[in-house]
Amino acid sequence: MDLEIQNLTFTYPTQPLLLENITYRFPSTGLTVIAGQNGSGKSTLLQLLAGILAPSSGKVQLNHQDVSLIVPAARVQHLAYLPQNTRHFFTFKTGREQLSFMLENLQTPSDQIPKIIHQIVAENSLEYLVDQPITTLSGGELQQMALAMIFSLDPEYLLLDEPFANLDHDHQLQLIHMLKSKKNNTAIIVADHQLQYYQDFADSWLNVTVHKLQSFNPSFQNSPTVSRVTAGLPVSISSRLQWQKLTFSQAGRPLVVESTFQLPQRMVGLLAGKNGSGKSTLLNVLTKQYPYSGQITFDQQNEQRISIRKWIQHITLGFQNSEDQFIKTTVREELQSAQQASYHPNFWTNLQISSWVQKFNLQSIIDESPYFISGGQQKKVQLLILAIISSPVILLDEILTGLDHASVALAWDLIEMLTQLGCGILIIDHQFQSFKHYDYVLEIHDSHLQLLPKGESLNEIDH
Amino acid sequence: MKLTTNPRLNPTIAVLLMLILGLILTFTAKIWLNIIVFVGCLLYLLACRVSFKKMGIALLIAFPFALGSWLSFISFSHSYTRAWLYATRIYTYFSLGALVTLCYSLKTVLLSLHQHFRLSNTFVYGILTAVGMIQNVKAQIKKIRIAANMHNQTLNWWNPMLYLKIIVSCLNWSDNLAVAMTLQGFSNDYPRTETYHDSISIFQWGLLILLALVCGGLAFF
Numbered sequence: 001m002d003l004e005i006q007n008l009t010f011t012y013p014t015q016p017l018l019l020e021n022i023t024y025r026f027p028s029t030g031l032t033v034i035a036g037q038n039g040s041g042k043s044t045l046l047q048l049l050a051g052i053l054a055p056s057s058g059k060v061q062l063n064h065q066d067v068s069l070i071v072p073a074a075r076v077q078h079l080a081y082l083p084q085n086t087r088h089f090f091t092f093k094t095g096r097e098q099l100s101f102m103l104e105n106l107q108t109p110s111d112q113i114p115k116i117i118h119q120i121v122a123e124n125s126l127e128y129l130v131d132q133p134i135t136t137l138s139g140g141e142l143q144q145m146a147l148a149m150i151f152s153l154d155p156e157y158l159l160l161d162e163p164f165a166n167l168d169h170d171h172q173l174q175l176i177h178m179l180k181s182k183k184n185n186t187a188i189i190v191a192d193h194q195l196q197y198y199q200d201f202a203d204s205w206l207n208v209t210v211h212k213l214q215s216f217n218p219s220f221q222n223s224p225t226v227s228r229v230t231a232g233l234p235v236s237i238s239s240r241l242q243w244q245k246l247t248f249s250q251a252g253r254p255l256v257v258e259s260t261f262q263l264p265q266r267m268v269g270l271l272a273g274k275n276g277s278g279k280s281t282l283l284n285v286l287t288k289q290y291p292y293s294g295q296i297t298f299d300q301q302n303e304q305r306i307s308i309r310k311w312i313q314h315i316t317l318g319f320q321n322s323e324d325q326f327i328k329t330t331v332r333e334e335l336q337s338a339q340q341a342s343y344h345p346n347f348w349t350n351l352q353i354s355s356w357v358q359k360f361n362l363q364s365i366i367d368e369s370p371y372f373i374s375g376g377q378q379k380k381v382q383l384l385i386l387a388i389i390s391s392p393v394i395l396l397d398e399i400l401t402g403l404d405h406a407s408v409a410l411a412w413d414l415i416e417m418l419t420q421l422g423c424g425i426l427i428i429d430h431q432f433q434s435f436k437h438y439d440y441v442l443e444i445h446d447s448h449l450q451l452l453p454k455g456e457s458l459n460e461i462d463h
Numbered sequence: 464m465k466l467t468t469n470p471r472l473n474p475t476i477a478v479l480l481m482l483i484l485g486l487i488l489t490f491t492a493k494i495w496l497n498i499i500v501f502v503g504c505l506l507y508l509l510a511c512r513v514s515f516k517k518m519g520i521a522l523l524i525a526f527p528f529a530l531g532s533w534l535s536f537i538s539f540s541h542s543y544t545r546a547w548l549y550a551t552r553i554y555t556y557f558s559l560g561a562l563v564t565l566c567y568s569l570k571t572v573l574l575s576l577h578q579h580f581r582l583s584n585t586f587v588y589g590i591l592t593a594v595g596m597i598q599n600v601k602a603q604i605k606k607i608r609i610a611a612n613m614h615n616q617t618l619n620w621w622n623p624m625l626y627l628k629i630i631v632s633c634l635n636w637s638d639n640l641a642v643a644m645t646l647q648g649f650s651n652d653y654p655r656t657e658t659y660h661d662s663i664s665i666f667q668w669g670l671l672i673l674l675a676l677v678c679g680g681l682a683f684f
Contacts, residue, residue, distance in 0.1 A: 052642055073648040073655070081646055088639035089646070091592045098647070101588075104656040105648035113658065135598050149647070287609065312612035323635065324606040327614060327628060341615035371635045389613060 001028055001063060001078065001156040003049065003187065008058035010044060012372070016364060018044055020211035021058070028156065030203035031179060031188045035195060035218070037404045038376025039365070040208040042191035043084055046159045049189065050081035062157075073105050080153040084161040084375045084402070086146040087139070087321055095130040095145045102149060116152075124148035129276075136250065139166035139320050139398065140275030140430075151178065158182065160190045162375075164197050165401045166320075168274040168430055169461045172197065193376070193404045194431065196220060229441045232454035237264040241286070241315060241393045241424065246294035246449075248278070248285050255281055258294070259449035261442070263393060265424040268415055268437060272429075272458050273444035279428045280320055282444070283395045287317045298393075313341075318386050320397040320428075322378035326370040331362065331381050334370060338388040344421050348388045356384055359410055376402045380411075387414050394418065396427045400434065412437050471511055473663045474567045474575035476671050481559045483675045488555055491682035494544070497551035500678065504558035513565045521565065525557040569594060574659035585651045592640055596633075603632055 004025040011017050018041040026032060026049075036042045047053040048060050051067035060067045062078055070078075083089055092098045096117060103113045121130050126148060129141050137145075143166045150158065163179075164172055179188060180201050190198070195205075195218050207216045239262035246259045255278030263269070273279050284290035288308045296303040298314050319325050328334045335353055342348045357363055360380045365373045370381055379402050386394055400408055412434065415425060426442070441452045445459040452458070472480065484500060508518055529550040536546035563572060570591060576582040607628045611618045618625040649655070 050646070052645065071653055072645045072650040073653050076646065076648040083642070083646070085639075088636075089643050091595065091640050091643050093595055093598075100658070101649070102647040104658060105650075107654060107656050110656050110658045113656070133598070135602060289605065289609065308609070309612050309617055312609055313615055316613045317609070319606065319610075323632070324603070325610055327607065327610050327616070327618075327624075329631075337614045337616075341613070371631070386613075391613070 001187075003028075003062050003067075003079070003157055004060075005049070005055075006059045006061065008048065008055045008060065010041070010048060010053070010056050012044075015368070017211055019048075019208070019213075022211075022213045024206075024213055026157070026187055026189060027204070028187050029183065029185060031183045031190070031198065031201060032204045032206060033195065033198050033202045034189065034191045034206045034208060034213075035193065035216075036191075036208035037361070038193075038380065038402075038407055039361070039374040041211070042208050043161050043374060045208060045213070046081065046161050046189065046191050049157075050079055050159050051075055052081070073107070076153055076155065077106065078155050079157045079159060080150045080155040081159040082146055082150045082161060082163060084165070085321065085323075086142045086166075089146045089149075090134045090142065093133055095126065095132070095134070098134075098145075099130070099149060102153075106153075120148055120152045124151075132251070138276050138280055140168055140171065143167055144171055144275065147175065147178075151182070154186075156186060158186055158188045160188065162192050162194075162402055163190060164192065164194055166275070166398060166430065169458075171275060172430070176201075193402065228435075228457045229438075229452045229454055230436055231439050233264060233267075233440045233451065237262065238266070239264055239424070241296075241298050243286075243296045244294055246285070246292055246296065248281060248290060248292040250278070250281060254447045256444060256449050257447045261449065261451065263424050263426060264440070265392065266419050266422055267439035268419060268425045268427065270429060270435075270438040270441045271426050271444070272441060272460050274460055277444040279444060280397055282449070283317055283397055283426075283428070286395060287312060287315055314391055315393040315395065316386050316389055316391040318382055318394070318396040318399045322375070322382045323371060325382045325385060329369060330367050331370050331373070332366045334381060334385055335388060338385045341389050343390045343392070347421065348390070353384075353388060356387075356414070360384065360407065376404060376407065379403055380407060383411055383414065387418055390418055390421050390423055392423060394423050394425045396425065398428050398430075400427070400429050400431060408434065471566065472670075473661055473667050474563070474572045475579045475661075476663060476667045477563050477566065478572060478576065480671055480674060481563050483671075484678055485556060485559050487675070487678050487682050488552060492548055493682060494548050494551055496678070496681050497548070497555045499681075501551065501555045501558050504555075504562050508558075508561060508565060511566045513561075517565055518561070521557060521561050522554070525554055528557075529553040571659070574657075575661055578657070578659065578661065579663065583651070584649075584655065588644065588649065592644070596636065596640075599636070600629065600633065604629060607632070 006023050008019060008022045010019040034042050034045060044053065048055055054068045067075065067079065090098055092101060099117045099120060100113055103116055108116060121127055126145060129137060129145055147163060163175060167175060176197060182188060199220055205216055205218055207214050241263040244260045247257050249255055271279050281290055285292045288311055303311060326334060328337055339348055339353060357366060362377060362380060365377060370378060379399060383399055400411060403411060418425060443450055443452055443458055488497060488500065532553060533546045533550040536542060536549055573587045573590060577584065577587050607625065608618050
């Protein structure tokens with residue numbers, strides 16, 4: 001098997017040149033990491049390799065055959081691709097139906113399909129997930145299932161776009177183990193910003209910069225992953241959003257039982273917990289989207305007495321799936337609309353907004369539809385919208401996933417600025433290198449939402 | 464997937480029966496024949512153990528349509544016979560539709576038609592995926608409205624902006640779903656394992672022809 005690109009050039013319609021005259025031959029085993037800034041074209045390059053996109057000029061060839069011309073049923077057995085947003089990977093009601101659909105496409109004999117599904121489910125511990133409605137599964141759970149499906153294809157080339165996104169620590173370790181054992185007889189090509197996952201075992205490093213693909217040597221600062229809580233809450237805090245004896249469950253399984261907490265203003269908190277522990281659901285509960293028992297108040301006013309329109313103006317939510325955030329047709333309109341709704345219009349002047357657009361490197365896509373920009377750019381636009389609105393409480397679901405290194409640092413500048421404006425912020429995040437930024441850590445563990453004291457480590461990491 | 468146990472008709476036969484009887488009734492003006500077919504369908508639904516609630520809802524939905532055509536024929540052609548003919552015809556059409564929709568899952572019907580009439584797989588799985596999306600669309604509408612609330616805007620159900628947003632996000636999804644199906648090895652007109660299989664007995668074909676002949680005979684002679 002032989003995968004190569006020749007004189008590849010790619011441009012999206014109406015957008016500036018993305019990839020220019022790239023020629024590269026991928027090795028047939030080992031792990032290749034493709035890095036690059038948000039919007040540099042990493043995902044596009046993977047999609048070109050997977051045959052989903054066709055190059056503007058030049059060729060992508062598998063064994064000297066154009067990949068986009070190989071019939072999908074045959075192609076996926078050589079080249080399997082995991083998209084960045086795995087929610088888009090599922091077209092049926094349950095994972096089992098999806099697996100069965102995939103195996104039927106591969107012309108697996110019908111008497112073997114249940115056996116193979118059973119095997120995939122057992123090998124990847126998906127027993128609990130495989131028959132649940134897809135709409136009820138968390139981002140991390142969908143990621144686990146999509147990875148299991150892609151690995152089961154056992155292709156010669158595995159193309160993975162941010163495979164660690166949304167995974168909890170346990171599953172991150174499992175994936176590292178899986179990649180290490182696969183790479184001896186499979187070529188694995190990943191696009192990612194989080195290079196530290198691949199630090200010990202990547203075989204080649206590529207970087208997409210200024211439309212070109214270049215090899216590089218990554219430098220890792222020797223900062224060990226901090227998993228201990230570095231700060232504790234002061235005794236007296238100001239708080240506006242509070243909940244008492246909060247309980248909610250899913251499909252009869254309790255997610256959080258009798259939690260009481262006062263969310264501090266002017267601080268940033270981390271909401272941690274394993275995949276499927278109920279982190280996103282908690283944010284949905286706090287934004288009137290999910291049933292619960294107990295009491296939630298904002299400024300001593302009961303949530304049940306306030307209309308959703310009013311409530312959501314106090315408490316905004318950054319959706320895990322960035323696309324859900326957008327209500328306008330261009331990025332510029334999104335930001336203008338946010339400016340009109342801003343709690344701090346004097347702070348968020350046109351000048352301030354355009355300076356952040358520059359910093360986040362969004363000026364080239366400002367008139368694009370927010371649907372047709374890269375995953376990382378979507379996250380940045382999403383964060384900027386919520387920052388401009390700067391409501392008293394801001395809940396952010398995996399907002400830092402998919403951001404490049406420089407953007408994560410900028411995101412933290414923005415978040416810290418928001419705390420100075422008086423906002424209380426709670427963030428779901430699985431990338432623990434930003435630990436030092438958090439003022440406190442909440443963790444959902446065994447159906448309990450607990451505030452971790454200073455010096456404690458996460459249950460998600462230690463057992 | 465619901466089981467197609469006896470005395471059920473094969474899904475393909477049920478679809479054909481619906482089409483043929485529907486066509487015959489379109490060209491006849493006999494109220495009593497409408498009623499016979501309607502009662503026949505109801506009896507069949509009962510035999511298939513379709514719940515009363517579902518049947519009740521179907522009949523209730525048909526009511527405004529039947530009433531509407533009854534009233535319009537009364538007011539414009541002043542003929543009670545015509546009014547009753549069209550009102551009963553609506554009910555008969557509904558019951559024929561229920562014969563297919565209430566007795567079989569959509570998946571069974573589509574796969575059965577695929578098997579017997581070479582209905583394209585892209586069509587079958589396109590429809591199934593689209594129907595599977597209904598839950599997602601509902602959830603999406605909720606999210607769009609909440610996202611708008613954050614901008615201090617309210618998107619009520621009469622606001623065209625809401626529908627524009629829904630259409631844009633559905634278009635975006637349809638592209639993504641097509642890609643997802645391809646990524647899982649689906650391609651149009653390429654052989655794939657058929658896990659669904661049913662057979663139509665000579666008895667069922669005979670029954671179809673007999674019912675069509677009887678209904679046609681009663682209608683036109």
